Amino acid sequence: MFPPSLYIDTIVAISTPSGRGGIGIVRLSGPDAWKIAREIFCAKKELQHATAIYGHVTDIKEVRLDEAVATAFTSPRSYTGEDVVELATHGAPVILNALLETAIARGARLAEPGEFTQRAFANGRMDLTQAEAVHDLIAARTLEQVHQASAQLSGSLSRELRQPKETLLRLVALLEAGMDFASGELDDVEVVSPELIRGEILSTLSHLTSLAETFRTGSLLRNGAAIALVGRPNVGKSSLFNRLLQRDRAIVTPIAGTTRDTLEEDISLAGIPIRLVDTAGLRHLDETLEQAPDTVEVIGIERTREALAEADLVIFVHDAREDLNVAERQLLEQLQLRPHLLVANKSDLAADRPSASLSVSALTGENLPALQQELRTKLQSDTALSEVAALTTPRQNEAIRQAIEALELALTANQNALPHEVLLMDLHRARLALDSLTGATTPDDILGRIFSTFCIGK
Ligand SMILES: Nc1nc2c(ncn2[C@@H]2O[C@H](COP(=O)(O)OP(=O)(O)OP(=O)(O)O)[C@@H](O)[C@H]2O)c(=O)[nH]1
Numbered sequence: 001m002f003p004p005s006l007y008i009d010t011i012v013a014i015s016t017p018s019g020r021g022g023i024g025i026v027r028l029s030g031p032d033a034w035k036i037a038r039e040i041f042c043a044k045k046e047l048q049h050a051t052a053i054y055g056h057v058t059d060i061k062e063v064r065l066d067e068a069v070a071t072a073f074t075s076p077r078s079y080t081g082e083d084v085v086e087l088a089t090h091g092a093p094v095i096l097n098a099l100l101e102t103a104i105a106r107g108a109r110l111a112e113p114g115e116f117t118q119r120a121f122a123n124g125r126m127d128l129t130q131a132e133a134v135h136d137l138i139a140a141r142t143l144e145q146v147h148q149a150s151a152q153l154s155g156s157l158s159r160e161l162r163q164p165k166e167t168l169l170r171l172v173a174l175l176e177a178g179m180d181f182a183s184g185e186l187d188d189v190e191v192v193s194p195e196l197i198r199g200e201i202l203s204t205l206s207h208l209t210s211l212a213e214t215f216r217t218g219s220l221l222r223n224g225a226a227i228a229l230v231g232r233p234n235v236g237k238s239s240l241f242n243r244l245l246q247r248d249r250a251i252v253t254p255i256a257g258t259t260r261d262t263l264e265e266d267i268s269l270a271g272i273p274i275r276l277v278d279t280a281g282l283r284h285l286d287e288t289l290e291q292a293p294d295t296v297e298v299i300g301i302e303r304t305r306e307a308l309a310e311a312d313l314v315i316f317v318h319d320a321r322e323d324l325n326v327a328e329r330q331l332l333e334q335l336q337l338r339p340h341l342l343v344a345n346k347s348d349l350a351a352d353r354p355s356a357s358l359s360v361s362a363l364t365g366e367n368l369p370a371l372q373q374e375l376r377t378k379l380q381s382d383t384a385l386s387e388v389a390a391l392t393t394p395r396q397n398e399a400i401r402q403a404i405e406a407l408e409l410a411l412t413a414n415q416n417a418l419p420h421e422v423l424l425m426d427l428h429r430a431r432l433a434l435d436s437l438t439g440a441t442t443p444d445d446i447l448g449r450i451f452s453t454f455c456i457g458k
Pocket residue numbers: 232233234235236237238239240251252253254255256257258259260279280281282345346347348349360361362363364
């Protein structure tokens with residue numbers, strides 16, 4: 001009926017976070033999940049698929065521990081595809097641990113990290129992109145990350161890959177069939193035209209290329225970006241930092257060299273998780289400062305350079321009342337090749353002074369929304385953030401890149417009229433790369449297509 005689960009042992013784990021909570025859940029999965037649950041959980045009613053049953057749980061000595069609600073699932077209609085029971089009690093670590101120990105004493109094994117999801121994957125309940133999405137969903141820090149992971153969990157990436165993979169498999173089937181016949185007696189079987197092959201390769205390529213373009217957005221949403229505020233001392237970096245954070249985190253004073261160390265805080269900008277970094281002012285940018293920096297400030301400035309090197313986006317702050325001096329212009333020059341934003345702060349003090357850069361006032365809040373908007377624009381690539389079928393992990397990106405590379409080789413082979421064997425090698429490489437995301441294609445998948453596309457042998 002259903003393919004049996006690949007695993008013979010039953011695993012158990014506390015599925016809710018450690019610490020106290022209103023509810024805590026112990027989850028069992030495997031062939032003995034129901035049997036073990038029945039030994040721990042007592043109720044007036046029998047366990048039933050996808051039904052919550054009220055009762056109580058007992059410990060190893062069969063002493064009553066707590067009230068509980070058991071929700072059982074039968075294979076394969078469960079998260080892991082196996083028999084599963086979830087026991088919900090009050091969320092006290094002692095209760096949950098006692099329950100865990102009892103389950104282990106009754107024959108379950110403590111689950112490894114991620115093992116429930118690994119079983120779900122192995123039992124065909126989800127493909128690898130969905131398993132990755134489970135991880136991302138749990139790790140999400142912004143709502144946009146949730147939307148992204150949730151879409152991927154529902155199979156958005158796999159769906160996006162379905163069509164290019166389908167085209168690819170059809171082409172492989174056509175070529176395999178053509179080759180078999182060409183080498184046999186049936187020489188007159190129509191060979192696939194080079195134009196058709198080219199068309200199919202191009203169509204697959206264009207699908208995959210547009211998907212590859214979503215990686216920047218996808219990985220930005222998944223991993224976030226580091227934004228560093230740099231500039232000479234006293235221009236108002238810390239004041240801007242506090243404004244963007246919406247709280248007084250960094251110390252602000254009129255003394256140049258107030259910030260001695262880098263400061264980091266997390267914010268969310270249009271759903272993109274951001275690590276915002278305030279830095280010690282770069283004293284060499286300001287010749288007017290007479291006092292030489294002390295040891296602490298020297299180290300701080302070294303850290304500023306590190307933060308500058310690591311940032312995905314640099315906000316270069318200068319004083320709106322003055323033009324950039326020589327040293328500042330040099331730094332700006334160095335930043336040209338990287339994402340950066342030049343900001344003139346203290347616009348409130350430079351009312352009638354025109355500025356080439358974005359003028360803001362950390363003091364009055366003037367133009368802060370424009371700054372935030374500008375940051376969003378700089379961070380987002382041309383692809384819209386709402387595009388959910390994005391590639392999120394480097395693994396996914398690498399797989400798509402390999403598939404594209406193989407298809408480009410296939411295209412060249414096609415243009416140079418190389419034998420179909422060569423072409424097929426490239427196409428199979430592309431297929432394998434896609435398989436690593438969506439799950440393997442079996443020889444039957446290809447054979448099936450060969451026999452369905454042609455009416456061979458009658
Ligand atoms: N009028 C006005 N004053 C500002 C503005 N932003 C900052 N200041 C003042 O400028 C001084 C320096 O501000 P900070 O935010 O400490 O400057 P900083 O760039 O972090 O300085 P360092 O940490 O020393 O490098 C403080 O007295 C702030 O109140 C602004 O937009 N307008």
